[in-house]
Amino acid sequence: MNHPLRQHIEEIISLTDEEFDFILSHFEHVKKRKHQYIVQENEIVNKEYWIIKGCLKSYFIDDTGKAHILQFGMENWWITDYESFIKRTPSKTSIDCIEDSELLYITFENREKLTAQMHKMERFWAKKSKVGRIALQNRILSLLKNSTKERYNLLLEQYPKLFQRVPKKMIAAYLGVSRETLSRLTP
Amino acid sequence: MNHPLRQHIEEIISLTDEEFDFILSHFEHVKKRKHQYIVQENEIVNKEYWIIKGCLKSYFIDDTGKAHILQFGMENWWITDYESFIKRTPSKTSIDCIEDSELLYITFENREKLTAQMHKMERFWAKKSKVGRIALQNRILSLLKNSTKERYNLLLEQYPKLFQRVPKKMIAAYLGVSRETLSRLTP
Numbered sequence: 001m002n003h004p005l006r007q008h009i010e011e012i013i014s015l016t017d018e019e020f021d022f023i024l025s026h027f028e029h030v031k032k033r034k035h036q037y038i039v040q041e042n043e044i045v046n047k048e049y050w051i052i053k054g055c056l057k058s059y060f061i062d063d064t065g066k067a068h069i070l071q072f073g074m075e076n077w078w079i080t081d082y083e084s085f086i087k088r089t090p091s092k093t094s095i096d097c098i099e100d101s102e103l104l105y106i107t108f109e110n111r112e113k114l115t116a117q118m119h120k121m122e123r124f125w126a127k128k129s130k131v132g133r134i135a136l137q138n139r140i141l142s143l144l145k146n147s148t149k150e151r152y153n154l155l156l157e158q159y160p161k162l163f164q165r166v167p168k169k170m171i172a173a174y175l176g177v178s179r180e181t182l183s184r185l186t187p
Numbered sequence: 188m189n190h191p192l193r194q195h196i197e198e199i200i201s202l203t204d205e206e207f208d209f210i211l212s213h214f215e216h217v218k219k220r221k222h223q224y225i226v227q228e229n230e231i232v233n234k235e236y237w238i239i240k241g242c243l244k245s246y247f248i249d250d251t252g253k254a255h256i257l258q259f260g261m262e263n264w265w266i267t268d269y270e271s272f273i274k275r276t277p278s279k280t281s282i283d284c285i286e287d288s289e290l291l292y293i294t295f296e297n298r299e300k301l302t303a304q305m306h307k308m309e310r311f312w313a314k315k316s317k318v319g320r321i322a323l324q325n326r327i328l329s330l331l332k333n334s335t336k337e338r339y340n341l342l343l344e345q346y347p348k349l350f351q352r353v354p355k356k357m358i359a360a361y362l363g364v365s366r367e368t369l370s371r372l373t374p
Contacts, residue, residue, distance in 0.1 A: 126316060134270045140257060141247060145249045
């Protein structure tokens with residue numbers, strides 16, 4: 001059976017066995033338990049993660065101590081603090097595991113090396129980055145335009161599986177409302 | 188003197204004269220007057236624009252008829268509806284000129300050709316896409332975390348020139364408040 005990362009990359013570009021082995025040699029494998037961090041606020045993030053199995057959340061704490069969830073991550077998603085990873089600045093967000101998780105990561109240096117040597121991988125990540133940008137743009141449109149109820153329904157429509165895996169209080173922190181407000185809005 | 192697009196690209200990658208001529212041959216030059224559109228809602232967008240001179244806004248109209256500004260664009264910025272441009276779906280946004288503007292554009296087909304042939308340009312746009320993604324992520328953090336007053340100050344800090352070029356009612360539409368609310372918040 002094909003490696004799951006190979007299946008994932010081959011949704012965009014096709015690879016020979018040699019090419020995939022070369023790509024994979026730039027990654028490390030890691031297991032994390034529920035509640036463990038992969039990114040902590042204020043550190044310079046040197047790794048981009050790809051989720052083999054598990055569920056994670058990226059979030060930040062505002063000045064009043066309230067947590068806001070920026071993004072969830074599940075199987076086949078890439079996750080890190082991209083601003084810190086790309087600009088080499090302290091991370092504004094933290095990322096931790098909602099479930100026991102199995103991940104692959106690539107360091108900044110290895111990613112630079114790999115994309116410099118393999119135009120195909122530059123193309124792959126360029127495509128992924130564009131798709132990520134579109135998702136963020138739609139999140140902004142939705143924050144500006146939709147009510148909490150509408151944003152809840154959009155999230156449910158887009159990621160039905162998330163609702164079986166993530167506690168309601170985290171859905172509330174993603175939507176930017178209290179747990180109580182969410183309860184009033186939803187069945 | 189160097190072409191402004193060459194200066195812009197060479198902030199990230201260096202080019203020979205031949206390479207730049209080859210790149211430029213994929214672009215077309217266009218002038219637009221104030222109030223003219225470069226992207227209209229519901230069309231499939233086939234061009235990405237680079238602003239030589241001028242000021243534009245990307246926006247959408249919600250169900251109640253209220254306009255929300257997603258992004259402003261000025262000299263050296265790339266602008267289009269990226270979801271439509273990349274996924275070939277109808278545009279959710281419109282983009283029009285706040286001032287008379289001079290632009291370069293590249294079609295979807297030419298951009299695909301150019302990036303397939305020149306790893307350097309794939310690299311350039313990959314970098315630009317990452318930076319765009321970071322800007323969007325920060326806009327989300329700010330929408331979730333900051334008050335209108337704080338968001339006004341952040342915008343002023345980040346793009347001081349914008350405030351001399353753009354009417355206050357557009358700043359309000361970007362911040363998601365009424366013109367009256369903005370007046371109460373600002374000097």
